[in-house]
Amino acid sequence: GAGVSQTPSNKVTEKGKYVELRCDPIxxxxxxxxxxxxxxxxxxxxxxxxxxxxxxxxxxxxxxxxAVRPEGSVSTLKIQRTERGDSAVYLCxxxxxxxxxxxxxxxxxxxxxTVT
Amino acid sequence: AQSVAQPEDQVNVAEGNPLTVKCTYxxxxxxxxxxxxxxxxxxxxxxxxxxxxxxxxxxxxxxxAEFNKSQTSFHLKKPSALVSDSALYFCAVxxxxxxxGANxxxxxxxxxxTVIP
Numbered sequence: 001g002a003g004v005s006q007t008p009s010n011k012v013t014e015k016g017k018y019v020e021l022r023c024d025p026i027x028x029x030x031x032x033x034x035x036x037x038x039x040x041x042x043x044x045x046x047x048x049x050x051x052x053x054x055x056x057x058x059x060x061x062x063x064x065x066x067a068v069r070p071e072g073s074v075s076t077l078k079i080q081r082t083e084r085g086d087s088a089v090y091l092c093x094x095x096x097x098x099x100x101x102x103x104x105x106x107x108x109x110x111x112x113x114t115v116t
Numbered sequence: 117a118q119s120v121a122q123p124e125d126q127v128n129v130a131e132g133n134p135l136t137v138k139c140t141y142x143x144x145x146x147x148x149x150x151x152x153x154x155x156x157x158x159x160x161x162x163x164x165x166x167x168x169x170x171x172x173x174x175x176x177x178x179x180x181a182e183f184n185k186s187q188t189s190f191h192l193k194k195p196s197a198l199v200s201d202s203a204l205y206f207c208a209v210x211x212x213x214x215x216x217g218a219n220x221x222x223x224x225x226x227x228x229x230t231v232i233p
Contacts, residue, residue, distance in 0.1 A: 004159070031219070033220070033221075043160070043221075043223050045222070048216070055216045056213060056216035058216075093159075093160075103219075104150065104162040106162070107159035107161070109157070109158050110159050
C-alpha cells in the first residue's frame with residue numbers, strides 16, 4: 001500500500017534495554033512527525049523532521065529518546081535504557097509539506113511498546 | 117497556549133440516530149481544526165478539517181463538523197449513525213511554530229463513540 005508503514009507493530013522489551021522503532025513515510029512526503037499515545041490519552045508530539053533534519057524536538061521527554069532520518073525518508077526512533085513509563089503506542093505521521101496547514105497528517109498504525 | 121477539549125469520554129447513540137461529538141478549542145490566532153478517527157489497533161485516519169471559509173465542513177464517511185467562532189467549538193456530526201462508526205474520535209488543532217516550521221497537531225483526549233444496533 002501507499003500509506004505510512006511502521007515496524008514492528010508490537011515490541012516487548014525489558015526495563016533497561018535499547019529499542020528502535022522504524023517509520024517508512026509516504027513517498028514524497030518531506031515532513032515527518034513522531035507522536036506518543038499513552039492509554040486513554042490523545043497522541044502527544046515528540047519530534048518533527050523536515051527532510052533530514054530534526055527541526056523541532058521539543059516534545060522528546062528526555063535524552064534517552066533520539067530520532068534520526070538520515071536520507072530524508074525512513075526515520076528511526078531510538079529509546080535507550082527503557083523504563084516502564086515508556087510503554088505506549090508510538091505513532092509516526094507524514095505530510096507533503098509542513099508550512100501548509102492544508103496538508104493533513106497521514107498516520108501509520110503505530111508500534112505498541114511494552115516495557116516489562 | 118493552544119489546547120483542545122473533548123468534554124465527553126464516551127458517547128452512545130442508537131443506529132440511525134444523529135450523532136454529535138463535542139470539541140472546544142483555545143488558540144491564539146486563526147484556528148486550524150481537524151477531526152481524526154481511530155479504530156482498534158490502527159493509526160489515526162483523517163476525517164475532515166477547517167482552515168477557512170464555510171463554517172460547515174464536510175468530510176469522509178458522511179461526517180461533517182460545524183465551526184463556531186463565538187463558542188470556540190468544532191463539533192463533529194453525522195445525520196444517521198452506523199454501527200461501523202463505533203471508534204475513538206480525536207479533535208485536534210494545528211499550530212504553526214514559526215521558529216521551526218513545524219505544523220504540530222495538538223490532540224484532545226478522545227471520545228469513544230459506540231453506536232448501538
